[in-house]
Structures are given as structure tokens and as C-alpha cells.
Amino acid sequence: MLVSNSFQQPIGLSYTSEVNFVSTPTALQIVKFTETPIFSNAQIAQFIRIKGIVAYTSDAVKKSPGGNTVISQNGLESLYLNIIGTNSKSILWDFPCISLYPLVNGGIYYEFDKLAINFTACYLKVNVDGNISAGESAVFTWIYEDIRNPKK
């Protein structure tokens, strides 16, 4: 599933989304991606394949696309990412979000082998109390391909 990231592919399409923590999350709490990016539309999602994911901390971005304060590195270390496929099966199970942060990976991002995902079923799981405050957002860039036009 994970492919080598020693050579990063060009990024043809990307979409940055955020998960806002309306209240202070607690350990083992699950938070879904409530924002509606283009690939949560079922008519479009069937053609979308995820090729990479980038996460950010407040050291990289101060404000989210929605204008919210971004979680700190401690906050990102407190989150697991769960990716669910279009077949409703788990693709990534409790994947540490900090691994998606290029500044701890020598500048590279994780690449995936064209995942067909059910975006609205994917979620974050909090693994510890106290590192994320109410109102903060986790920010992710989804690198993807539209199989109708793969060279795009």
C-alpha cells in the first residue's frame, strides 16, 4: 500500500481540508472529516484516487484555510488517521498523523498507491488528552488523481 517515497512524484491535483475540533477532544474520541471537499461528492469521488497525504502543524501553517488556529506538533502527535476504502474496508488503521508531516520526514511526503477511499467515512482518533484545544483545526493536503484524466 505504501510505496517508496525516495523519489517524489509530481503533484498534479491537490486539495487541502481541515478537521475542526469544536470542543476539546479527549482520548479515544473519533472525529470525522466534516468538511466537504470535492471528493466527498459521490459522483466525483468514484473517479478520485489518493496518491499522497500531507499534514501540517502550527509551525508550518498559522491559520487553517477556514481561519482557525492550527494544532501544534504535540497535537498532531496525538492523532491517528483512519482511511476507509470505497468497499467500506479499512485501508489505514490508526496511522500516526505525525508521520504525514514532511518537516519530520526530511521534506518528503507519504505516497500511496492510488487509494479509492470513502472520504466521509474516514476519521481521526485522538490518542491522548490535553494536546488539542477547542477551536483548533488539523489541516491535511490530499494529493490525488482523477482517473478520467490521469495525466492531468
Add this chain to the structure above:
Amino acid sequence: MAIRTRELQLVIGAQTGVYYYFQNTADINAKTIYNIEWLFLGQQNPATINGVYNCLPITSGSVQAMYLCLRDANTLDWRHFNLPLTALGRSFSGNLAPVLPGVVASNVKNWKRYTGKIDWTTSYIISNFPPGAAINYYITLLITYEDGNS
């Protein structure tokens, strides 16, 4: 065909939550882009950018609240939506060598290249944090693109 680079500068005012559109992009509009890099220029002397006087280069701190939204030249669909400008900076990409004309293929190992044909006239930057209240600031992007005129 030739691979060229050019700087693209955009003035960012104090208003937040608004779209700042690019200007003077006819030479790169709808051409294949190989890379977009945000250049950190430090605090240099004020410059005149697109007719706006006394602009200062934006700081790395202020750029952390700015997002790039690029539309596809053919469909006008989003090609890169809310891409953090930080992601286009050298430090975020591991302090790697820049992409230069003629050496794109061999010099971009690990470099996160943002590609595609962009409609620059409808693309913009959104700023969620004021870079400074008293003066205009500007962002400089280094665009590497394919030019049909060699």
C-alpha cells in the same frame, strides 16, 4: 520547447479572508507548469509591484496563513485548492536544490513539484492573517514552466 522560470509577484494587503488575484500573467497562462516555489526574500528595500508602492517582501511567519488556489486552464476546476504557501517553501521541502531551467528532470529528486496548466487569471491567494497593518507586502513565487517559444 524550452523550460523557463520567472518570478510572479502579488501584493497582499492587510485584509484577511479576501482573495488576492494574480496580475500580468499572460506569458504563463495555460502553459504547462513544472514547479511553483515560494521565495523567502527576507526584508529588502520597499519595491513597486503591479503599481503598488512601498511593498515589502512577506515574512516566513506571515506566509503561514496564506493559501494558494489554482484553477485548471481547460476546465477551470480546482487543480490545487487551498494549498498552503508553506508547502511551496524550500525549508518545508527539505532544503533541496532549486528547480532550474534545463535541469528539471534531474534536479527535482524529492522536490514536491506542483504541475499542470493553470488559469492564472482566476487563480488567487487567500490570506487568513494580516501580514502587517501599515504597509503592503508582496509574495514572490518562482514559476518553472514550458514555453513554446525556444
